[in-house]
Amino acid sequence: MAPTSQRIYDAIVVGAGHNGLTAAAYLARAGLSTLVLERREILGGCCVTEAIAPGCRVSSTSYIASMLRPEVIQDLHLADHGLRMVPCDPAIQVPFPDGQVVSWWADRERAKKEFGGISAKDAQEFVRVDDQLKKLARYLQPFFLEPPPEIDTGSLSGWGDLLRVGKRFRSISPDEISQLVTFLTGSLGEFLDNHYESEKIKTMFLANNVYGKHGGPYQPGTAIGLLFHLLSGGEHELQGFYGHVMGGMGAISEAIAAEGRKLGAEIRTSAPVAQIDVRNGRARAVVLEDGSEIRARMVLSNADPKRTFLGMLAAKELPEDFLRAIAGIKMDGPCAKVNMVLAEEPRFRGTSPAATKLERTFYTLVPSLEFAERCYDIAKFGDIPEQLWVDCVVSSNADASLAPEGKHILTCFVQYVPYRLRQGTWDENRELLGDRVVKKIAEYAPNVPQAIVARQVLTPLDLERTYGLTEGNIFHGDLRLEQLFFMRPVSGWSQYRTPIAGLYLCGAGAHPGGGVTGAPGHNAAHQALRDWKKGRLKEAVA
Numbered sequence: 001m002a003p004t005s006q007r008i009y010d011a012i013v014v015g016a017g018h019n020g021l022t023a024a025a026y027l028a029r030a031g032l033s034t035l036v037l038e039r040r041e042i043l044g045g046c047c048v049t050e051a052i053a054p055g056c057r058v059s060s061t062s063y064i065a066s067m068l069r070p071e072v073i074q075d076l077h078l079a080d081h082g083l084r085m086v087p088c089d090p091a092i093q094v095p096f097p098d099g100q101v102v103s104w105w106a107d108r109e110r111a112k113k114e115f116g117g118i119s120a121k122d123a124q125e126f127v128r129v130d131d132q133l134k135k136l137a138r139y140l141q142p143f144f145l146e147p148p149p150e151i152d153t154g155s156l157s158g159w160g161d162l163l164r165v166g167k168r169f170r171s172i173s174p175d176e177i178s179q180l181v182t183f184l185t186g187s188l189g190e191f192l193d194n195h196y197e198s199e200k201i202k203t204m205f206l207a208n209n210v211y212g213k214h215g216g217p218y219q220p221g222t223a224i225g226l227l228f229h230l231l232s233g234g235e236h237e238l239q240g241f242y243g244h245v246m247g248g249m250g251a252i253s254e255a256i257a258a259e260g261r262k263l264g265a266e267i268r269t270s271a272p273v274a275q276i277d278v279r280n281g282r283a284r285a286v287v288l289e290d291g292s293e294i295r296a297r298m299v300l301s302n303a304d305p306k307r308t309f310l311g312m313l314a315a316k317e318l319p320e321d322f323l324r325a326i327a328g329i330k331m332d333g334p335c336a337k338v339n340m341v342l343a344e345e346p347r348f349r350g351t352s353p354a355a356t357k358l359e360r361t362f363y364t365l366v367p368s369l370e371f372a373e374r375c376y377d378i379a380k381f382g383d384i385p386e387q388l389w390v391d392c393v394v395s396s397n398a399d400a401s402l403a404p405e406g407k408h409i410l411t412c413f414v415q416y417v418p419y420r421l422r423q424g425t426w427d428e429n430r431e432l433l434g435d436r437v438v439k440k441i442a443e444y445a446p447n448v449p450q451a452i453v454a455r456q457v458l459t460p461l462d463l464e465r466t467y468g469l470t471e472g473n474i475f476h477g478d479l480r481l482e483q484l485f486f487m488r489p490v491s492g493w494s495q496y497r498t499p500i501a502g503l504y505l506c507g508a509g510a511h512p513g514g515g516v517t518g519a520p521g522h523n524a525a526h527q528a529l530r531d532w533k534k535g536r537l538k539e540a541v542a
């Protein structure tokens with residue numbers, strides 16, 4: 001197979017998701033000639049804004065920016081490239097079947113007052129727990145932007161890693177250690193039952209803490225979300241930041257891409273990579289689906305671990321136990337998305353007539369922990385729950401530029417559907433899912449069904465086909481303890497390197513995981529650059 005061009009890039013990034021773009025921008029900033037190859041006709045991966053009707057744009061997949069690393073925002077000058085985020089306030093808002101709407105205001109005193117109207121005891125506890133969680137989250141925060149330790153007591157670097165972790169925790173108290181273990185291993189439901197009396201207050205915590213992952217709220221390991229969401233994010237490093245992105249989530253990817261291009265990176269869309277070519281255990285080129293070959297000194301894959309190692313590499317190039325571990329990563333994405341254009345604004349019952357547009361933007365439809373647990377149980381056996389948990393964002397209320405005058409954008413995340421259906425296929429059941437989502441919304445906002453002028457239903461299968469997410473998993477692998485930190489993507493390979501020299505993983509399948517953070521891209525690029533500076537990769541493979 002003849003190479004398409006004689007040029008050898010220093011680095012090729014496979015995939016222009018926001019992490020691939022982040023990695024490319026850092027590599028280009030360090031002076032490396034860098035090429036990004038994206039299979040879709042549009043860049044951004046799951047951090048994208050797309051038209052679903054003439055003049056109507058939507059964050060088709062991810063829709064809220066929460067943990068985008070402040071360092072990435074600053075290093076890559078994203079504000080200079082037009083990135084603007086407006087804090088979600090309320091950060092969470094739950095309308096209950098009895099007509100009451102409870103809002104978790106960004107200002108803690110205001111939130112405490114709101115919760116106090118339901119339970120004075122819970123409002124006090126809310127402040128105490130919030131302080132405790134924020135303090136614990138600060139211990140974890142520094143790990144976000146660095147490789148996890150490799151547990152290898154047989155090597156000097158392994159001991160160095162352990163020392164680095166130990167130092168971070170030197171001021172931790174015995175009490176805090178047990179709290180940390182509880183959050184890492186315990187269930188969200190039991191934690192909430194132990195601390196709060198009101199079902200409504202408990203539900204407020206439920207709304208964002210098992211987001212996108214497997215397991216009902218009573219499953220061990222679900223309390224970890226409480227800490228995860230308090231890692232600081234946004235321009236101003238706020239703990240628990242939630243933001244609406246002006247122009248939709250794609251504005252994040254576009255801003256990163258703009259900085260990358262300014263630094264010299266090339267970005268090609270409609271360029272699907274079929275294979276990563278390896279010679280003598282070292283990555284040497286990629287082969288596109290059209291058969292053309294492009295050479296590089298190193299390759300970073302933004303695709304998920306299964307797609308990368310089981311799809312783009314010949315099995316003979318990888319150790320058997322590594323392949324087995326990759327094949328064993330828990331994926332089968334439990335989520336879906338339904339995007340709509342409406343002819344009128346949804347009117348959620350119980351919303352105060354004085355509520356501003358921004359306050360009429362975000363509604364989470366889940367009435368209780370028990371509801372959520374039952375919903376997961378149904379989905380885990382392969383059925384589409386009749387009663388769905390739906391997160392609704394009227395994004396045109398936060399950003400009027402998304403739709404023409406008189407039109408409104410409603411983007412809905414559906415928590416707990418099966419990737420593998422027990423009966424039938426997703427192609428047969430796509431509209432059934434859309435209808436159930438609309439029916440659920442109508443219970444709270446009865447004007448929605450008649451107002452729909454366009455509807456896009458993205459089942460887990462569509463997330464796989466269109467966005468390239470293996471098994472539709474939105475995080476490139478479930479966020480569960482045994483798939484996090486030094487176990488992500490698999491044990492022994494958490495530092496972005498892979499068994500192939502010069503091949504790195506730079507997407508959400510690597511530490512610290514999914515979400516629009518830019519962290520895996522940042523960390524992988526820095527790891528690759530460390531190896532580059534040691535001179536390991538400068539010679540291209542013949």
Ligand SMILES: Cc1cc2nc3c(=O)[nH]c(=O)nc-3n(C[C@H](O)[C@H](O)[C@H](O)COP(=O)(O)OP(=O)(O)OC[C@H]3O[C@@H](n4cnc5c(N)ncnc54)[C@H](O)[C@@H]3O)c2cc1C
Nearest residue numbers: 015017018019039045046062063064273507508514515516
């Ligand atoms: C429905 C949904 C809702 C979500 N909601 C939120 C949210 O509100 N907030 C949040 O923070 N996170 C959310 N997430 C999660 C978040 O969007 C992802 O975890 C994150 O965007 C992953 O980024 P990434 O760059 O690592 O990977 P991706 O965005 O998956 O990008 C990988 C890229 O690689 C490309 N690619 C794959 N294979 C090839 C190949 N062979 N050749 C060339 N290119 C290839 C893909 O096309 C894709 O563009 C959501 C995700 C989904 C799907």
